[in-house]
Structure formats: C-alpha cells, structure tokens
Amino acid sequence: MAKTLNNLKLKSRQSIIGWAFVIPAALLIFIFYFYPIGRALFLSFQTGIGANMQFAGLANYRRLLSDNLFKTSLTNVLTFLALQVPIMLTLALALAYLLNDKTLKFRGFFRTALFLPCATSLVSYSLIFRSMFALDGFVNALLTNLNLITSPINWLANPWTAKLVIVLALTWRWTGYNMIFYLAALQNIDASIFEAAVIDGAGAAARFFRIVVPMLRPIILLTAIVSTNGTLQLFDETFNITNGGPANATISISQYIYRLSFQYSPRFSYAAAISFVVFILVAFLAMIQMRVGDQR
Amino acid sequence: MRRSQVKVLLCVLMLSLLTSSAAFANQTVTVWAWDPAFNLYAMEEAAKIYAEINPDVTINIVETPWDDIQTRLTTAVMAGQTGTLPDIMLIQDNALMKNVIDFPHVFADLTDSGIDFSQFADFKVSLTSVDGRNYAVPFDNGAAINALRVDVLHEAGYELEDFKDITWSEYIEMGKDILAKTGKPLHSIVAESPDLIMAGLQSAGTWMFDENGDVFIANNDVLKEVIEVYVELVNTGIMVQVNDWEQYITSFNRGTVAGTINGCWIIGSIVLPEEQKGLWGVTNMPRLERSPNATNYSSQGGSSWTVRADSPNKDAAIDFLAHTFAGSVELYETILPSSGALATYLPAGDSAAYSIPHEFFGGQAIYAEITDYASRVPQVKYGVYNYEARDAIGVAIAQVLAGRDIDSALMEAEETVRFLMEF
Amino acid sequence: MTKSKIANVLKYVFLFVAAMISIFPLVWMFISATNTSGDVLGGRLLPGTNLLVNFRALTARADIGQALWNSLRNALVATVASLVVCSIAGYGFEVYHDRGKDFLMRVLLLSMMIPFAAIMIPLFMMVGQLNLLSTTTAFVLPTVSTAFLIFLFRQSARYFPRDIIESSRLDGLSELGIFLRMYIPVMRSTYATAGIITFMAAWNNYLWPLIIMQSEESRTMPLLLSNLVAGYVTDYGLLMLAISISVLPTIVIFLLLQRSFAEGIVLSVK
Known part of the structure; x- marks a missing residue:
C-alpha cells in the first residue's frame, strides 16, 4: 500500500519534471507561432488592404472553390508529393543502410558527398539544372548519344517533363538530407542486433526489411511528415528552376501565396485563407502518418 | 565602404x-x-x-x-x-x-x-x-532598342539602315534570309517571358487595361497581332527561346544570335565581350502593321x-x-x-556628353539616338494589376505555342486577371 | 561467392555515381569562382585564373566580412539555443510521456505546417514593438523552438534504453542529471544531425532577416548574395565566388560534426 503510494508520488513527481522540460519550448512555440497563426486566421475572415479591412466571413474560403490557379497549384504539389516523397525516402534509406556498413571503404567521402546537395547554394544549382535541361543541354546530348531519343526534348517547355525535372531536382537536393537522419538513428541501434542477424543467416535484403525498416520507424515517421510538409510548401525549386511554368504546370501553392502577397496587388487575407487550407491538408496527412507510425 | x-x-x-x-x-x-x-x-x-x-x-x-x-x-x-x-x-x-x-x-x-x-x-x-x-x-x-551585329548583317548582304523604321513582316523577311545565309537567328528570348509582348503593346500605345482600368485582353486586336508576330518569330526560327536570363545573355555574348530587342539598359550586357567591339549597331524596334497607332518606339523596364x-x-x-x-x-x-x-x-x-560616339557600336552616337527614341515612346498606364496581367499573358503564350488558338488562350487570360481583380 | 562479389562491385559503382552526381554542382560552383563571368555562363568546366580578380571585385563591392560575421553569429546563437531548448523538450515528451504530453506534442507539430509568409507580418509587428529590429535577438527568437527539432529529439529518445534511466535513478542521479550525463553523450549523432540542419536552416534563412535586418551593418550573407544579382548586369564570376564562400561554413560544420556518424556508439545495456 505504502509502496504503491510512493510509486504514485514518484510518477507524479516525474510527470511534473517532464512538464518542466517541455514547457519552455512549448511556450516559445505558442508565442512565436500560434499567436501569429491566430492573427493570420483572423485575417483570413477579412478582405481589404492595409488599414481598410472589413469582416467578410467565409468569403475568402468560398473564393477558393472557383480559383483555378489554386486548384492547379494544389494538384501540382500533390503530384510532386505522390511521385517524389516515396522515391526520395526509399533512396535515402537504402543509402543510409549501405553507408552504415563498417567495412565499407570511403564511407566519409560518400557520406559527405551525398549530404552536400542540400548545402549547395540554390542559385548555382538552379543555374545548372536549367542549363543541363536546355534544348542543347547535357541531358539531351547524353540521351541522344545513348540512342535513347532521336530528337532533343524541350524538358522545361512540356508540362510533364517540367514536372519530372522538379521531381529530380527535389530528389537530388533532399535525399542526402533525409539520409543523415537515418544514419544518426542507425548509430543508436545496437550493433549486436545486426550481428545476431548475420549469424542467423539473414541476407542483406532480409536484414534491411526485417530489422532496419522496423527499427527506424520513429525516424521514418519524422522524415515522412517533414517531407510531406516540405513538398506541400514547396517554393525554392519551382520559383528558381521553372518559375511555375510552362503555363503554370509546376506552380506551387507557396509560389501562388508569394505572388498574392508581394507581386500582385497584395491580398494577404486571401493568402492567409490559402495557408489555412494547406495547413488543414498537411495536418490531416500528418495525423494519418502519426496513426500509422507513432506507436510505442 | x-x-x-x-x-x-x-x-x-x-x-x-x-x-x-x-x-x-x-x-x-x-x-x-x-x-x-x-x-x-x-x-x-x-x-x-x-x-x-x-x-x-x-x-x-x-x-x-x-x-x-x-x-x-x-x-x-x-x-x-x-x-x-x-x-x-x-x-x-x-x-x-x-x-x-x-x-x-x-x-x-x-x-x-x-x-x-x-x-x-x-x-x-x-x-x-x-x-x-x-x-x-x-x-x-x-526606351526599346533593336541592337544588331552589323558584321552578321553584312555577311548576308544587309545594312543596319535596312532595319530602321521597318515593320515586323520586313523584319521576319530579312530574318529568314539571314538565318538561311549565316545560320544565325536574329534574337533570343526567355521562354514565357512576356517582355517582348509588353514592348509590342506599348509601341502601339495600348496596354492590357483600358482608360478606365478595366481588363483589355480578350478583344485586344493589338495584343492579338503581337502574339501572332511572336508565334511566327518562334516558328520561323528567327527568335530562339531559352530557359533563363543567363542563357539569354550568353546567346548574344557568344554570338549564337545576331542581335537582341530590349530596353536600352541591355547595352550593359551587350558590351561585355571585348572581341565584339565595333561590331554592333543600334536601331529602333520593328512596328506592327494592323494596329492603327503603331510606332517603332517602346519602353521596357x-x-x-x-x-x-x-x-x-x-x-x-x-x-x-x-x-x-x-x-x-x-x-x-x-x-x-x-x-x-x-x-x-x-x-x-542636349548635353554634349550625349552625342559622343560609342566605340563598341562602331562609333555610332547611340545615346543621342536613344534619347530621341525616348521622346517618341507612346504613353500608356501600366495600371494596378500589371503583374497579374503579365503572368496571365505568359501562360497564354505557352499555351499558344503548344497549339492552342489565340482567342481562347486570351479569353482564359482575361478571366484569370478578372478573377484576381475581384475582391 | 562470385555473386556477392558482383553485388559488392555494383554497390561501389552505385555509390560512386550517386556521389558524383551529388557533388557536381558544388564542384562546378567552386571552379566557376576562378573564372570570368563569360566563362561561367559558357559552362566552362576547368579552373581559370580569375580568382584574384573576382575576389578584389567582390571585396570592393560589398563588406563580405561583416555579412559573414553577422550570419555566423546569428546561426551559432540560433543553433546552440535551439539544441538546448528543443532537445530537453523532446526528451521530456518521450521519457515522461503521458496523454497530456502526447497531445501537446501533436498540437506543437501543427506549428510547422503554416507557411512562414502567413505569419511574418504579425511577427514583424511583435519584433518592431519590442524595438528589436536589426538585432540577433530578433533573428533568433522565432527560430529557437521548432516543432521539427523537438519532434526529432522525441523520436530519437525512443532509442535511448530505459534500463539506463532506471539504473541511473537507483544510482541517485537526478532527472536532469540523467538527461545531461546519460542522454546527451549517448545521443551524440542525433545532436550532430540536429546541429547541422539547424545551423544550415539559420544560415540560409532569407525572408525573416530580409524584413527585420533594416540596417546595412546587420545584413546577412543571403541578403548580400541577393544584392549581387539585382542589377541590370550580373558578374557571375564574382557571384560564384560569393556563393562558394557562403556555403563553406555549412560544409565545415558538417565535416566537424559528421565524425559522430563514423564512430558508432556501443551502449552498455546490462
């Protein structure tokens, strides 16, 4: 009896300490994210510019239903999401698995080289991507020499090939970034588990799917949520490589928001409404991912 | 510092x-x-x-x-x-x-x-x-200029004078000939950039909005003519489309095209390659034919x-x-x-500084020339929704080049701009 | 035997090709820093002799030392502050998890799903009212606590063996002591990862410093870079040198911290 009471006291003491650990961070997020988000939400129910704001109810949200550019940009980012995130995360996992092998030569070099794309400046890499995929660029020359195509492809002028270029660019830039999360997590997995599997006679593929993937689930969940969020808020690549073209085939939601806020006659309240639709969408996807992946 | x-x-x-x-x-x-x-x-x-x-x-x-x-x-x-x-x-x-x-x-x-x-x-x-x-x-x-490589023109038997005060069809006619004889297109442009379209509109004193600020895209005959010219320039190969600004600059700096049409500030980029010194000349831009107020003068930037x-x-x-x-x-x-x-x-x-000859342009007094152009540029109002309209026209160009008819592409552009104006 | 040998060769070929594709733009950028503007645009792949000219032009053009120092100071302060605040929170969310904390974590996660453009005006107003424009504090405040980093530490804390916590408690270590003396050393690779990505994000941050860094003395590297491409004529040799300089710190930080991936950590779970 006394022991359980003691235990209970200990538990609640620990819980309080736990709260003390999390509250400073939570407070900062409430001040610097949720308070401004609240302001933005309030703004999304208004119309007007600057000091001339009027309450407009759901008008901004109703407007979304007939906004073709919004629909196009939403479809674009969902296409990028469906194509790119699975490819990138699988590739990142495979690379992390290969690089976690202690007998691998040049590990440091491979690890550094694969990470570097996300550190490379956007200016130089978009310059390179645009010139590589030019009509007389490197990619067409390569494919022609390999006899894979007979006439050069105008990559950035065709809606689907332009989308493909964006997917390639995203994969190029972010695979190594995701890989280092997996690598860090693999470091935390006890090496003896792998050794036991080797003695067990499990092949490389079996070890990968039966041990690595389940063990990495918490981090896979993290990268899935972050990549989903990143893709839905995509801006850099489409802004710098295709500028949303051809004919809006690659325009992203964030780019549309940017135009509405800073290039066009400013429509912050409408931009805020779009932000909230994205927010709800990402939150919904994240919720599903948490359901599937966040089990202890 | x-x-x-x-x-x-x-x-x-x-x-x-x-x-x-x-x-x-x-x-x-x-x-x-x-x-x-x-x-x-x-x-x-x-x-x-x-x-x-x-x-x-x-x-x-x-x-x-x-x-x-x-x-x-x-x-x-x-x-x-x-x-x-x-x-x-x-x-x-x-x-x-x-x-x-x-x-x-x-x-x-x-x-x-x-x-x-x-x-x-x-x-x-x-x-x-x-x-x-x-x-x-x-x-x-x-002020818009048509800057040309005089040596390339000579190679095909033309003079800079031949490009002064001309129409777009004359430009295209000579362009075809020069392309056939020298293998060089006349100029290049960043794909989907509406700059040339805008310059064409202003050269005829028209814009994408009327005097009252209403959208004027779908039934704008000047705009339609400019886009027709644009499509013909692309289809005849006289104007090559490139992916970005860097490739655009490179195309005339490396001499793969014989000139460029842009605002006169482009001179800063033209004069970069030392080996092209003395080979360039400047004249006014071609004018539209069907549009009533067409001139050879416009402005860009x-x-x-x-x-x-x-x-x-x-x-x-x-x-x-x-x-x-x-x-x-x-x-x-x-x-x-x-x-x-x-x-x-x-x-x-009127200052003497403006009439000094420019060596890169074969001693032509380009500043006096361009100042003269500037005094003839038709007046327009760019309006509040200029960026919205520019982007919509950019999309329309891409659609037309992909095979869509001009009327329906412009109709859609007008609807897009109208939608962005309604709040 | 031969089959696994072929597989081994294929593995190296695959990694080698992937590594080459990954570093090509970076290598090209460094090479371009030694070339003239015209050669950069012409796609020249060989080093040139224009490095000194580009360097002189760059230093005459902009106070790159000041911008580097501003970026470095902002990014280091932001990184250290973030690691402290977020790692302890992530640890707290996992080790002391209960329904309330799980729920709060999910709420916090929502904060990363709003585009920055939607909240930057209220944030700007807050910073302006606090008279913090053009200060490191203003730069750091909104980025100290991020749901992403908290979540990363929470997920990583799952790999931290509970036995260590229990035995440390029996040894009389306080809860904070367990975090400081046990968790941090064991989670070195996670800290390294978090440090790299936080530093990189702070270093490359553009929109926020753009609106708050009003004085010329407070300009950061990304703002300086955007100055270099704003004119009618851009010098690409100079530009490539400037961006080469701007990515070096991130690479140095990565090279310093990446050793923690190599060493591997043997946990004494007994």
Missing part, C-alpha cells in the same frame, strides 16, 4: 561650411536602390553634388534589391510600421501605380513640390503619375524615385531630388559615360 566614403566627404564639407545657414539642419536622408553600376552610382554622384548645395544633409544610401524593397514595403505598410521605410525609394515603373494606389498616403505627392515635370519624357511622366498627380521623379530610360510622405525628412528629400535628378544636367553628364545611365530628363539630352 562606398557609403562611408560619401559620409567622410560630407563631414569634411560640413566642417568647412559650418557658417552657412541651411533650411534642413543635420538631417539624414536614407535611400534604397539596387544597382551599383547604375542607380546606386547615380545616387552617390547626386549626393556629391547636393553636398555642395546643402552640406547639412547627409545622404545615406543602402543597397537593396528591387524584390526586397517590394517585400519590405508591403510588410511595413501591412504591419502599420511605415517608419521603418527609408525617405527615398527607387520603384520599378511597372509596380509604381500598384503601390501608390494600394498604399495611399505612403508616397509623397510631388505635383506642387516645385519640381518641373514637363522637363521629363512624356511617357515616363505618364507612368509615374496617378490621376494627374506626380508621385515620382523619373529616372532611367528604358525603368524605375523612378519616390519620397515617403510621412517621413520627417520629406522636405529635405524633395529638395535633394529637385536639385539633382530633377535639376542638374551636370549629374547626368557625369553618370552617362561610366554607367551608360540614360536619362529621361530632357535638358540633359
């Missing part, structure tokens, strides 16, 4: 002129502009000139790119903190009307400030005024100086501009040779 030099100079002058009485005691006028070879340089020279007139005022020049000026301006106005903005801002002409109308009371009305706006090129004054009130001191000249209305240094800022950009021929004479910054201040055009 540059700024501190100006400051030091001003301090020295201040000390030496301590006794002189000035209207604005110890004020600092802050300026945002973005091009060190061009408008920033001009601003520094202006500061030097003004230091002799009014040494009590310090001009503090802060390099800020145009896109960043727009972002900061919008943020400051939306946050109700216009005090964070500088006293003088350089604003792109195509965004000026939008900012003046959307953000009333931010920009000072300069109409009755004593600045004589009749001394500037008409088209520029038209771009910088709203409802008959002037909101900016016009600065650089974006350009910017102007605005003053913040609620600034405590407003009067000093206006006085500074009045004595320099709107009153000093000396300033324009100083900045022209090293920066090629062509003025829209007409008295400067």
Whole structure:
C-alpha cells in the first residue's frame, strides 16, 4: 500500500519534471507561432488592404472553390508529393543502410558527398539544372548519344517533363538530407542486433526489411511528415528552376501565396485563407502518418 | 565602404561650411536602390553634388534589391510600421501605380513640390503619375532598342539602315534570309517571358487595361497581332527561346544570335565581350502593321524615385531630388559615360556628353539616338494589376505555342486577371 | 561467392555515381569562382585564373566580412539555443510521456505546417514593438523552438534504453542529471544531425532577416548574395565566388560534426 503510494508520488513527481522540460519550448512555440497563426486566421475572415479591412466571413474560403490557379497549384504539389516523397525516402534509406556498413571503404567521402546537395547554394544549382535541361543541354546530348531519343526534348517547355525535372531536382537536393537522419538513428541501434542477424543467416535484403525498416520507424515517421510538409510548401525549386511554368504546370501553392502577397496587388487575407487550407491538408496527412507510425 | 566614403566627404564639407545657414539642419536622408553600376552610382554622384548645395544633409544610401524593397514595403505598410521605410525609394515603373494606389498616403505627392515635370519624357511622366498627380521623379530610360551585329548583317548582304523604321513582316523577311545565309537567328528570348509582348503593346500605345482600368485582353486586336508576330518569330526560327536570363545573355555574348530587342539598359550586357567591339549597331524596334497607332518606339523596364510622405525628412528629400535628378544636367553628364545611365530628363539630352560616339557600336552616337527614341515612346498606364496581367499573358503564350488558338488562350487570360481583380 | 562479389562491385559503382552526381554542382560552383563571368555562363568546366580578380571585385563591392560575421553569429546563437531548448523538450515528451504530453506534442507539430509568409507580418509587428529590429535577438527568437527539432529529439529518445534511466535513478542521479550525463553523450549523432540542419536552416534563412535586418551593418550573407544579382548586369564570376564562400561554413560544420556518424556508439545495456 505504502509502496504503491510512493510509486504514485514518484510518477507524479516525474510527470511534473517532464512538464518542466517541455514547457519552455512549448511556450516559445505558442508565442512565436500560434499567436501569429491566430492573427493570420483572423485575417483570413477579412478582405481589404492595409488599414481598410472589413469582416467578410467565409468569403475568402468560398473564393477558393472557383480559383483555378489554386486548384492547379494544389494538384501540382500533390503530384510532386505522390511521385517524389516515396522515391526520395526509399533512396535515402537504402543509402543510409549501405553507408552504415563498417567495412565499407570511403564511407566519409560518400557520406559527405551525398549530404552536400542540400548545402549547395540554390542559385548555382538552379543555374545548372536549367542549363543541363536546355534544348542543347547535357541531358539531351547524353540521351541522344545513348540512342535513347532521336530528337532533343524541350524538358522545361512540356508540362510533364517540367514536372519530372522538379521531381529530380527535389530528389537530388533532399535525399542526402533525409539520409543523415537515418544514419544518426542507425548509430543508436545496437550493433549486436545486426550481428545476431548475420549469424542467423539473414541476407542483406532480409536484414534491411526485417530489422532496419522496423527499427527506424520513429525516424521514418519524422522524415515522412517533414517531407510531406516540405513538398506541400514547396517554393525554392519551382520559383528558381521553372518559375511555375510552362503555363503554370509546376506552380506551387507557396509560389501562388508569394505572388498574392508581394507581386500582385497584395491580398494577404486571401493568402492567409490559402495557408489555412494547406495547413488543414498537411495536418490531416500528418495525423494519418502519426496513426500509422507513432506507436510505442 | 562606398557609403562611408560619401559620409567622410560630407563631414569634411560640413566642417568647412559650418557658417552657412541651411533650411534642413543635420538631417539624414536614407535611400534604397539596387544597382551599383547604375542607380546606386547615380545616387552617390547626386549626393556629391547636393553636398555642395546643402552640406547639412547627409545622404545615406543602402543597397537593396528591387524584390526586397517590394517585400519590405508591403510588410511595413501591412504591419502599420511605415517608419521603418527609408525617405527615398527607387520603384520599378511597372509596380509604381500598384503601390501608390494600394498604399495611399505612403508616397509623397510631388505635383506642387516645385519640381518641373514637363522637363521629363512624356511617357515616363505618364507612368509615374496617378490621376494627374506626380508621385515620382523619373529616372532611367528604358526606351526599346533593336541592337544588331552589323558584321552578321553584312555577311548576308544587309545594312543596319535596312532595319530602321521597318515593320515586323520586313523584319521576319530579312530574318529568314539571314538565318538561311549565316545560320544565325536574329534574337533570343526567355521562354514565357512576356517582355517582348509588353514592348509590342506599348509601341502601339495600348496596354492590357483600358482608360478606365478595366481588363483589355480578350478583344485586344493589338495584343492579338503581337502574339501572332511572336508565334511566327518562334516558328520561323528567327527568335530562339531559352530557359533563363543567363542563357539569354550568353546567346548574344557568344554570338549564337545576331542581335537582341530590349530596353536600352541591355547595352550593359551587350558590351561585355571585348572581341565584339565595333561590331554592333543600334536601331529602333520593328512596328506592327494592323494596329492603327503603331510606332517603332517602346519602353521596357525603368524605375523612378519616390519620397515617403510621412517621413520627417520629406522636405529635405524633395529638395535633394529637385536639385539633382530633377535639376542638374551636370549629374547626368557625369553618370552617362561610366554607367551608360540614360536619362529621361530632357535638358540633359542636349548635353554634349550625349552625342559622343560609342566605340563598341562602331562609333555610332547611340545615346543621342536613344534619347530621341525616348521622346517618341507612346504613353500608356501600366495600371494596378500589371503583374497579374503579365503572368496571365505568359501562360497564354505557352499555351499558344503548344497549339492552342489565340482567342481562347486570351479569353482564359482575361478571366484569370478578372478573377484576381475581384475582391 | 562470385555473386556477392558482383553485388559488392555494383554497390561501389552505385555509390560512386550517386556521389558524383551529388557533388557536381558544388564542384562546378567552386571552379566557376576562378573564372570570368563569360566563362561561367559558357559552362566552362576547368579552373581559370580569375580568382584574384573576382575576389578584389567582390571585396570592393560589398563588406563580405561583416555579412559573414553577422550570419555566423546569428546561426551559432540560433543553433546552440535551439539544441538546448528543443532537445530537453523532446526528451521530456518521450521519457515522461503521458496523454497530456502526447497531445501537446501533436498540437506543437501543427506549428510547422503554416507557411512562414502567413505569419511574418504579425511577427514583424511583435519584433518592431519590442524595438528589436536589426538585432540577433530578433533573428533568433522565432527560430529557437521548432516543432521539427523537438519532434526529432522525441523520436530519437525512443532509442535511448530505459534500463539506463532506471539504473541511473537507483544510482541517485537526478532527472536532469540523467538527461545531461546519460542522454546527451549517448545521443551524440542525433545532436550532430540536429546541429547541422539547424545551423544550415539559420544560415540560409532569407525572408525573416530580409524584413527585420533594416540596417546595412546587420545584413546577412543571403541578403548580400541577393544584392549581387539585382542589377541590370550580373558578374557571375564574382557571384560564384560569393556563393562558394557562403556555403563553406555549412560544409565545415558538417565535416566537424559528421565524425559522430563514423564512430558508432556501443551502449552498455546490462
């Protein structure tokens, strides 16, 4: 009896300490994210510019239903999401698995080289991507020499090939970034588990799917949520490589928001409404991912 | 570094002129502009000139790119903190009307400030005024030029003169011949960039909005003709499309095309390759045929100086501009040779500096030539929704080149712009 | 035997090709820093002799030392502050998890799903009212606590063996002591990862410093870079040198911290 009471006291003491650990961070997020988000939400129910704001109810949200550019940009980012995130995360996992092998030569070099794309400046890499995929660029020359195509492809002028270029660019830039999360997590997995599997006679593929993937689930969940969020808020690549073209085939939601806020006659309240639709969408996807992946 | 030099100079002058009485005691006028070879340089020279007139005022020049000026301006106005903005801002002409109308009371009305706006090129004054009130001191000249490689023309048996005062069909006719004989297209363009379309519209005194500010895209015959010309230029191979600005510059710097059509500021990029010295010439751009008011003159790009209305240094800022950009021929004479910054201040055009021959262009007196073009550019109003319309036209071009008919593409563009205007 | 040998060769070929594709733009950028503007645009792949000219032009054009120092100071302060605040929170969310904390974590996660453009005006107003414009504090405040980093530490804390916590408690270590003396050393690779990505994000941050860094003395590297492409004529040799300089710190930080991936950590779970 006394022991359980003691235990209970200990538990609640620990819980309080736990709260003390999390509250400073939570407070900062409430001040610097949720308070401004609240302001933005309030703004999304208004119309007007600057000091001339009027309450407009759901008008901004109703407007979304007939906004073709919004629909196009939403479809674009969902296409990028469906194509790119699975490819990138699988590739990142495979690379992390290969690089976690202690007998691998040049590990440091491979690890550094694969990470570097996300550190490379956007200016130089978009310059390179645009010139590589030019009509007389490197990619067409390569494919022609390999006899894979007979006439050069105008990559950035065709809606689907332009989308493909964006997917390639995203994969190029972010695979190594995701890989280092997996690598860090693999470091935390006890090496003896792998050794036991080797003695067990499990092949490389079996070890990968039966041990690595389940063990990495918490981090896979993290990268899935972050990549989903990143893709839905995509801006850099489409802004710098295709500028949303051809004919809006690659325009992203964030780019549309940017135009509405800073290039066009400013429509912050409408931009805020779009932000909230994205927010709800990402939150919904994240919720599903948490359901599937966040089990202890 | 540059700024501190100006400051030091001003301090020295201040000390030496301590006794002189000035209207604005110890004020600092802050300026945002973005091009060190061009408008920033001009601003520094202006500061030097003004230091002799009014040494009590310090001009503090802060390099800020145009896109960043727009972002900061919008943020400051939306946050109700216009005090964070500088006293003088350089604003792109195509965004000026939008900012003046959307953000009333931010920009000072300069109409009755004593600045004589009749001394500037008409088209520029038209771009910088709203409802008959002037909101900016016009600065650089974006008069459209057709710059051509005279050696390539000679190779095909043509002269620069053959391209003066011509129509687009004459241009295309000669372009086909030159392409066949030399293998060189006449010019290049960034794919989906509507710049050439815009230049074509203004050359006929038309825009994507009518006098009342309503969208004028779907039934705009001038626009339709410009797009037809554009499509033919692409289809005949006379104009090559490239993916970005860098490839555009490279195409004439490397001589893969025989020329370019753009605002006259493009000269700064044309003169880069030393080996092409003396090979270039400048003439006016081709004109439309079906459009009634068609001319061979247009404008592309350009910017102007605005003053913040609620600034405590407003009067000093206006006085500074009045004595320099709107009153000093000396300033324009100083900045022209090293920066090629062509003025829209007409008295400067009579200056001897403007008629000196330019070696890169085979000794042609291009500055006098371009100043003449500028005086003939038709007036238009870019309007509040200019960027919205530009983007919609860019999409329409891509659709038309992919096979869509012009009418339905323009119909969709008009609907897009209308939708963006309705709030 | 031969089959696994072939697989081994294929593995190296695959990694080698992937590594080459990954570093090509970076290598090209460094090479371009030694070339003239025209050669950069012409796609020249060989080093040139223009490095000194580009360097002189760059230093005459902009105060790159000041911008580097501003970026470095902002990014280091932001990184250290973030690691402290977020790692302890992530640890707290996992080790002391209960329904309330799980729920709060999910709420916090929502904060990363709003585009920055939507909240930057209220944030700008807050910073302006606090008179913090053009300060490192203003730069750091909104980025100290991020749901992403908290979540990363929470997920990583799952790999931290509970036995260590229990035995440390029996040894009389306080709860904070367990975090400081046990968790941090064991989670070195996670800290390294978090440090790299936080530093990189702070270093490359553009929109936020753009609106708050009003004085020229407070300009950061990304703002300086945007100055270099704003004119009618861009010098690409100079530009490539400037961006080469701007990515070096991130690479150095990565090279310093990446050793923690190599060493591997043997946990004494007994």
